[in-house]
Amino acid sequence: MMVFDFTGKKAIVVGGGSGIGKAIALQLADNGADVWIGDLSENGAQTTVSEMRRYKGDYGHTVTDVAKKTDVAALFADAKKQFGEINIVVNSAGVFMPKGLLEAAPEEIKAHLDINLMGIIYGCQLALETMIAQGKGGKIVNISSVGGRGGELKSPYYALGKGAVLNWTQSVAYNGAPHGINCNAICPGIIRTPMWDVILEADGGGDPSVDKEALFHQIVKGRAPLGRAQTAEEMAYAAAFFCSGYADAILGQALNVDGGDRMN
Template identity: 35%
Template structure:
């Protein structure tokens, strides 16, 4: 018996680095995994890796900024597997510039993907979890930028900070339904987003070395470092934990 046997899990941004690693770990532990991504090829590649290893997964093309697509994808998951037990809001995007160098159109896109998209997902999935009468688990992927700030990521940090506050509120509103809501905050992690961040800084190698020196554990995070924390919050082991925020950053930020 595995922790997620018979459970249905949605992971947004499931075709990316952290999202893909999280999908694979859920599948390894018995879950039916719905891989949500606006890039159908990336989502299908994750599904193929899962099914080749004997797991169960299906790709769902979904732009989380478009409510109609969210509703359609959530309904499609229900048609395939019935209820929804776990939601992992992982999709994200960033622009790496000083705030005064950014433009309002970029703010709109950052807010749409990093905050409004997560609101769409909650609004679509929470009624399904409540109606299922089994409770549910929501894990929101924020960022250490939300907790301590990050130069060149002002609007991204604002969105991720908003997601932390939103998560705590939803945790309070839905505790009576047996639904827990928790937050995982990655630090610098070796993903496509971090690669873009280094390029935006102008000297990728120097920036990466600076991060390594500042991280007590001495290395940049890997996508595979995140699923352990995510799956804890999503599992019955975390059934009495809600409204909490956990940094997975090699000790870069130590927030009490």
């Protein structure tokens, strides 16, 4: 169903092989965009591409590890070769890190930030470079988290990376603005994607007898005033808005889509 009109727009969705990124890719495709997926999971990327084929655009994927700038550059090269230009870039690839502040080894912290922070940095650098050279403006959306809105007791390194993404989004917005490029961020609340398998495993203390879905509902009830989890599609509506002409005057913002968990 066309709500926004992305006809003729060419998009890259990094992390589009699952969860929020997949919902964003489908939303952009449903609204007329051609979409290229970059994801570490070839199976995930291929599944999203095959689901997008119900629409009438051009779709493809590149297996990408966002922790490697050479991989992100190859993703952009593939998409540019196929599409000719890139108008929209969404950076959604990410992982959770449940380790406590004194539990994580230096190499674990670095490996985590290589994905959740450096991955976003590379995606934005390539997006800016590409869009500035094209001279037609563009839209960049980074997926942060409500966990990036402040420090966290149990997941400080996840909070660190996501918080840095919010700061970085503003710097990208400053650099893109003179070229008509908007960069904004979304802070999702709680969405039952595969990422939550890791969180529930940690919150359940690794005990296989813990009912993970019951635990999930308990966590949701204790958090959002709305009283329910959010959906990946609800994140996709916000992303599509940021990618649309209706958001041309919005720069460097971070939008909580979290059922009212954080009202700042």
